[in-house]
Structures are given as structure tokens and as C-alpha cells.
Amino acid sequence: MLQPFRQPASTHLDRVESWTRSRFELNGEAVVVVAEVRCQVPGCPPIETIVAFWLTSGPRYRFKVFKPLAEVIESDIPVKWLLPALEDAGDLGCDCC
Numbered sequence: 001m002l003q004p005f006r007q008p009a010s011t012h013l014d015r016v017e018s019w020t021r022s023r024f025e026l027n028g029e030a031v032v033v034v035a036e037v038r039c040q041v042p043g044c045p046p047i048e049t050i051v052a053f054w055l056t057s058g059p060r061y062r063f064k065v066f067k068p069l070a071e072v073i074e075s076d077i078p079v080k081w082l083l084p085a086l087e088d089a090g091d092l093g094c095d096c097c
Contacts, residue, residue: 036069061086
């Protein structure tokens with residue numbers, strides 16, 4: 001049986017990182033971390049993509065896309081004017097994340 005063609009995970013990671021850098025106009029010094037995680041908490045999507053980014057100084061930012069990494073498209077990346085709302089305060093107010 002033939003298996004469908006699947007892009008390597010690194011291709012999806014690079015794609016989401018590139019879109020994030022472009023959307024938020026991040027320079028090469030910025031750290032961008034992209035991860036696909038599984039959640040076992042009821043009501044939580046079974047697989048989601050988390051993106052975090054920061055510069056060497058200043059706040060850290062984070063957003064989630066409630067779908068697997070391979071399904072993330074460029075329009076899933078938040079618009080730039082939402083940046084203040086993406087600041088990672090370290091407490092999401094829930095036990096799931």
C-alpha cells in the first residue's frame with residue numbers, strides 16, 4: 001500500500017518560524033521556538049502548536065494554534081497589532097498548559 005507523501009517535521013517548523021519572524025518583524029537575534037504538543041486534559045485539543053518568541057532583552061511572547069503543526073497556515077499566525085496581548089506573563093490561569 002502506498003503511503004501519502006509527508007513533509008518532514010523540520011519543514012513545518014521552519015515554515016511556522018519564518019511566518020512568525022515575518023509577521024512580527026523579528027530580527028536574527030530573536031529566539032523563536034515552535035513545538036507541537038499533545039494534551040490529555042478534557043476539553044483541550046488533542047494536538048496543538050505552540051509558538052514562543054523573544055529578544056535577548058524584553059518580554060517573552062507566546063501563542064497557540066489549536067491544530068497540528070502540519071496543518072498550520074500563515075493566516076493562523078496572529079496579526080502584529082495583537083503583540084501586547086501575546087506577552088507571556090508565565091501564568092495562563094489553568095492547569096492544562
